[in-house]
Amino acid sequence: MTTHLHTIRFSTPGPGTIRDLSDEVQSAIAASGVVDGIVCVSAVGSTMAITTIEYESGLVRDLQDALERLAPSSIPYSHDARWHDGNGHSHIRASLLGPSVSLPVVDGAMAVGTWQQVIAIEMDVRPRDRSVLVQVLGG
Numbered sequence: 001m002t003t004h005l006h007t008i009r010f011s012t013p014g015p016g017t018i019r020d021l022s023d024e025v026q027s028a029i030a031a032s033g034v035v036d037g038i039v040c041v042s043a044v045g046s047t048m049a050i051t052t053i054e055y056e057s058g059l060v061r062d063l064q065d066a067l068e069r070l071a072p073s074s075i076p077y078s079h080d081a082r083w084h085d086g087n088g089h090s091h092i093r094a095s096l097l098g099p100s101v102s103l104p105v106v107d108g109a110m111a112v113g114t115w116q117q118v119i120a121i122e123m124d125v126r127p128r129d130r131s132v133l134v135q136v137l138g139g
Helices: 022-032 057-070 078-083 088-097
Strands: 002-012 018-020 037-043 048-053 100-106 117-122 128-138
Touching: 002 022, 018 057, 022 037, 022 117, 022 128, 037 048, 048 057, 048 088, 048 100, 048 128, 057 088, 078 088, 088 117, 117 128
Parallel strands: none
Antiparallel strands: 002 128, 018 117, 037 100, 037 128, 048 117
16 A cells, blocks of 8 residues: 655635645645545644535635635634634634545546535635645555
8 A cells, every 4th residue: 555645835815715726636646656545635724624616716605605604704702702813713614614525546536526626715814824735545
């Protein structure tokens, strides 16, 4: 069994930024030499989430709007009262979506649908430097 670790690094301009990672994840799979196995894509940090979506502008906006309805930025959070950093909603949103996604690797490629991309979502209230780990396992 082969294990390959790749790190994707990037900066975000601030909250709500959604970045398509699909090409970089596929490149990591190709570099690993794994033909059949699994890939795990995981955000480093508690205010970023990883998921899949059809990455098109309408659905990107719909997801951002849905997150605002689920964990509004305009209400008080105990986290904010304790730390005074204004990102309580950021932590909740990231927790709801989760820090990672694992996908099958079949014939050297992510097993995803035609309109399914792997994305990172910035939830924090300020620009951030981010790392996303891509772990590929298989043979």
